[in-house]
Amino acid sequence: MEFQQKSLLNYCIALGDDSLTLGHRLSEWCRNGPFLEEDLALTNVSLDFIGRARLFYSYAAEVEGQGRSEDDLAYLRDCREYRNFLINELPIGDFAFTMARQLMVDAYDMVFFAGLAQSKDPMLAAIAAKAIKESRYHLRRSEDWIKRLGDGTEESHERVQNAFNQLWGYAAEMFEMADDEQQLVDAGIAVNRSELKPDWTSTVHSVLKEATLDIPADDWAIGGGREGEHTEHLGFLLAELQFLQRTYPGQQW
């Protein structure tokens, strides 16, 4: 496999992993939502991310051309082979934590997919065009909730402020390029993520301000997801996600 094809494969897998891990986390709210309407909304968002993962994995399988399927990529890779940003694999926490993470990821997705929609790779551009419509709605929801929680009761304010304090350092890796990514940027295929931070910052800061929240200090950062170095939480996530295929290989609906 030539270098660029290998890089494209890694790129698609990483994007699929971002979507699948977060989609799985959101699915954990199914039947546990704070009330029926929000339960349905969270599950819908979860399905958007899982649908996105399928598109990226299917394309990755096509790029690889070794007979692996989207299911093989989702169910038969181990932690170290997953390439998602760490923020996506963190446990759901309380509702404030879930929505705070969602704001950070949705704001990122809006700028990232706007860039990817311009990709010279027609498949990536098409997936991005679909994703950006979903993300616009996701962001509308997460902005709304952060403002409600931040500017709500003393308890909701404290919980959502704590959530942002715990999450803040996970944003850094969203803007750090992986080793083989620059070549794809030069070829007009990938997005230069190191340029996305100002737009992301302006969205997130304005929401936090309106929500009467403090913007956490940039005094810590954690990364490694794109290199396969994960938190201890991913293993548990994959155990639940993959258990059926691992126990009954090839099992189908």
Place this chain on the structure above:
Amino acid sequence: MNRQSLPLFEIFIRSKRGLDHRHVGSLHAEDPAQAMDYARDVYLRRSEGVSIWVVRSSDITASQESDVESFLDPMDDKPYRHATHYKLPKEVDNM
């Protein structure tokens, strides 16, 4: 959040341009904007519509069941009140 404390909203959806909005159900939300978002998630996930109205249920003044007899009786003994004797052109299908 205490679900009981959330106001109830009635949801109306227009399924196609040219048709009227129809009542599809109700849901709980904090305010009209949030009711609109939830209406989308609860009732519109399979492209069932092109437009949504949300109305606070408490803003609806409804007729009372006990009034039906005197208030809503169609007065069938006065057939001239019904527009049933006109021949309608075929183009008018929703009358």
